[in-house]
Amino acid sequence: xxxxxxxxxxxxxxxxxxxxxxxxxxxxxxxxxxxxxxxxxxxxxxxxxxxxxxxxxxxxxxxxxxxxxxxxxxxxxxxxxxxxxxxxxxxxxxxxxxxxxxxxxxxxxxxxxxxxxxxxxxxxxxxxxxxxxxxxxxxxxxxxxxxxxxxxxxxxxxxxxxxxxxxxxxxxxxxxxxxxxxxxxxxxxxxxxxxxxxxxxxxxxxxxxxxxxxxxxxxxxxxxxxxxxxxxxxxxxxxxxxxxxxxxxxxxxxxxxxxxxxxxx
Amino acid sequence: xxxxxxxxxxxxxxxxxxxxxxxxxxxxxxxxxxxxxxxxxxxxxxxxxxxxxxxxxxxxxxxxxxxxxxxxxxxxxxxxxxxxxxxxxxxxxxxxxxxxxxxxxxxxxxxxxxxxxxxxxxxxxxxxxxxxxxxxxxxxxxxxxxxxxxxxxxxxxxxxxxxxxxxxxxxxxxxxxxxxxxxxxxxxxxxxxxxxxxxxxxxxxxxxxxxxxxxxxxxxxxxxxxxxxxxxxxxxxxxxxxxxxxxxxxxxxxxxxxxxxxxxxxxxxxxxxxxxxxxxxxxxxxxxxxxxxxxxxxxxxxxxxxxxxxxxxxxxxxxxxxxxxxxxxxxxxxxxxxxxxxxxx
Numbered sequence: 001x002x003x004x005x006x007x008x009x010x011x012x013x014x015x016x017x018x019x020x021x022x023x024x025x026x027x028x029x030x031x032x033x034x035x036x037x038x039x040x041x042x043x044x045x046x047x048x049x050x051x052x053x054x055x056x057x058x059x060x061x062x063x064x065x066x067x068x069x070x071x072x073x074x075x076x077x078x079x080x081x082x083x084x085x086x087x088x089x090x091x092x093x094x095x096x097x098x099x100x101x102x103x104x105x106x107x108x109x110x111x112x113x114x115x116x117x118x119x120x121x122x123x124x125x126x127x128x129x130x131x132x133x134x135x136x137x138x139x140x141x142x143x144x145x146x147x148x149x150x151x152x153x154x155x156x157x158x159x160x161x162x163x164x165x166x167x168x169x170x171x172x173x174x175x176x177x178x179x180x181x182x183x184x185x186x187x188x189x190x191x192x193x194x195x196x197x198x199x200x201x202x203x204x205x206x207x208x209x210x211x212x213x214x215x216x217x218x219x220x221x222x223x224x225x226x227x228x229x230x231x232x233x234x235x236x237x238x239x240x241x242x243x244x245x246x247x248x249x250x251x252x253x254x255x256x257x258x259x260x261x262x263x264x265x
Numbered sequence: 266x267x268x269x270x271x272x273x274x275x276x277x278x279x280x281x282x283x284x285x286x287x288x289x290x291x292x293x294x295x296x297x298x299x300x301x302x303x304x305x306x307x308x309x310x311x312x313x314x315x316x317x318x319x320x321x322x323x324x325x326x327x328x329x330x331x332x333x334x335x336x337x338x339x340x341x342x343x344x345x346x347x348x349x350x351x352x353x354x355x356x357x358x359x360x361x362x363x364x365x366x367x368x369x370x371x372x373x374x375x376x377x378x379x380x381x382x383x384x385x386x387x388x389x390x391x392x393x394x395x396x397x398x399x400x401x402x403x404x405x406x407x408x409x410x411x412x413x414x415x416x417x418x419x420x421x422x423x424x425x426x427x428x429x430x431x432x433x434x435x436x437x438x439x440x441x442x443x444x445x446x447x448x449x450x451x452x453x454x455x456x457x458x459x460x461x462x463x464x465x466x467x468x469x470x471x472x473x474x475x476x477x478x479x480x481x482x483x484x485x486x487x488x489x490x491x492x493x494x495x496x497x498x499x500x501x502x503x504x505x506x507x508x509x510x511x512x513x514x515x516x517x518x519x520x521x522x523x524x525x526x527x528x529x530x531x532x533x534x535x536x537x538x539x540x541x542x543x544x545x546x547x548x549x550x551x552x553x554x555x556x557x558x559x560x561x562x563x564x565x566x567x568x569x570x571x572x573x574x575x576x577x578x579x580x581x582x583x584x585x586x587x588x589x590x591x592x593x594x595x596x597x598x599x600x601x602x603x604x605x606x607x608x609x610x
Binding site for chain 1: 328
């Protein structure tokens with residue numbers, strides 16, 4: 001056949017049969033390619049962890065407010081057993097602006113009972129709560145016979161390997177909430193006042209989490225930004241406060257490593 | 266061809282083309298989402314959207330970049346080139362959803378402007394493995410936006426085909442940025458041999474096809490003819506040109522198409538004024554040279570588009586001695602009337 005018989009013009013309805021057949025075959029092959037690529041890219045994703053962020057529902061919780069050094073709510077679970085819920089603000093921000101209203105009502109909010117309503121975030125035994133409005137925080141007086149003193153166990157110096165994460169994303173808001181893909185978000189969160197946490201694994205391969213403070217036990221945010229989301233080794237003084245551990249560090253002691261941390265496995 | 270500018274000059278083929286694009290995109294998104302929800306159900310909706318549209322945009326970009334060289338190598342691919350700009354705009358929409366969700370997810374609701382955060386949240390610009398890969402994707406998205414927003418004949422006419430073409434050649438910069446965006450980003454964390462091989466294969470196919478096409482173009486440029494007379498260049502035998510078709514030669518570093526039709530010969534500049542399509546690979550339809558890319562038409566006797574259209578290309582003088590075709594290398598002004606050479610006389 002001469003090539004003259006097979007010339008395609010887009011605005012002319014007629015298409016030569018051979019061209020039409022060719023196009024049908026091309027579309028079929030392309031659709032097959034689409035299926036193959038969708039299968040490859042979807043099936044090769046790493047497994048997401050079963051962390052939860054209750055974005056569309058809120059929970060009301062009453063407990064004793066404390067800052068050791070980050071805002072938390074100590075909630076009685078059973079007799080003499082407590083859970084410390086990390087309080088967070090909306091988006092990538094600290095909870096502090098949302099506590100301002102109740103802080104104005106008392107000399108100090110520390111060790112006072114408050115009731116808060118917000119979105120729960122939880123994973124691996126840790127619970128956090130996002131508060132989105134000052135109106136969702138109020139002073140209450142319903143809890144009886146609760147000790148406001150938190151027992152502290154001093155565990156001494158430790159060296160840990162893992163990654164500095166922002167707990168809001170890691171424990172539920174984002175998946176994955178760690179590693180390079182998430183690094184810039186974690187930087188933004190911690191820069192905004194969300195407490196930094198060190199995620200690591202113990203000798204039995206169980207996940208361990210440490211709230212990070214400076215050497216004086218004070219909040220640390222801006223100074224730690226260059227180290228977030230990278231496999232690293234840190235050393236510091238460790239304390240255990242009920243269900244949370246705290247590691248007091250000097251940021252100069254953080255050692256970024258090139259090897260992959262166990263937390264990725 | 267159209268005289269006035271409408272958002273889309275719809276015709277049967279464009280509608281079919283767009284339906285296939287839509288079906289393909291929906292098929293990919295539904296499959297990606299379904300497989301993820303079934304086999305990796307703990308995903309979050311935001312991550313699902315970011316990944317589904319990001320990978321879809323990459324797949325579409327590969328198809329877009331393959332169509333060009335394939336149409337140069339095999340004319341049966343030309344129908345895919347005809348409405349490729351709709352594929353490009355669709356790909357940009359997929360990339361925009363990926364980029365928009367990512368910027369909101371990773372950078373919004375923080376203590377600084379999201380765009381400022383994009384550039385400053387990771388300052389490891391001097392590291393390869395820690396490089397802020399999102400910046401690369403952002404610049405690629407800007408290029409794709411510039412291309413998508415000018416994917417209309419209004420901009421083609423007002424920017425001029427040359428500038429428009431240069432702007433749209435930036436797609437190769439965007440593709441390079443996207444390759445690095447993926448390898449320095451997702452592949453640093455979501456390491457899978459299958460996806461890395463798929464990306465490498467895509468890169469090799471695109472690169473290979475462009476190299477093969479380049480070699481073919483060089484071959485065309487070598488068809489330069491020989492001087493028998495200082496003013497006339499002998500280019501071919503009449504029989505070498507097929508009826509209603511042309512043969513392309515390089516004359517004074519310009520490609521010229523010599524058409525044979527109705528026992529006559531005419532020569533015009535090979536480059537279509539619309540998008541730079543190769544007129545010499547077109548055909549005489551209704552007495553007009555018709556561009557193979559988008560069907561723009563020119564009268565062979567003067568290189569002008571038939572009224573009321575106004576495009577014009579340069580025209581050349583020809584002569585025949587025996588069965589040999591000669592061309593005068595100096596082009597005449599665009600739209601100059603030249604009486605076609607009669608073959609039988």
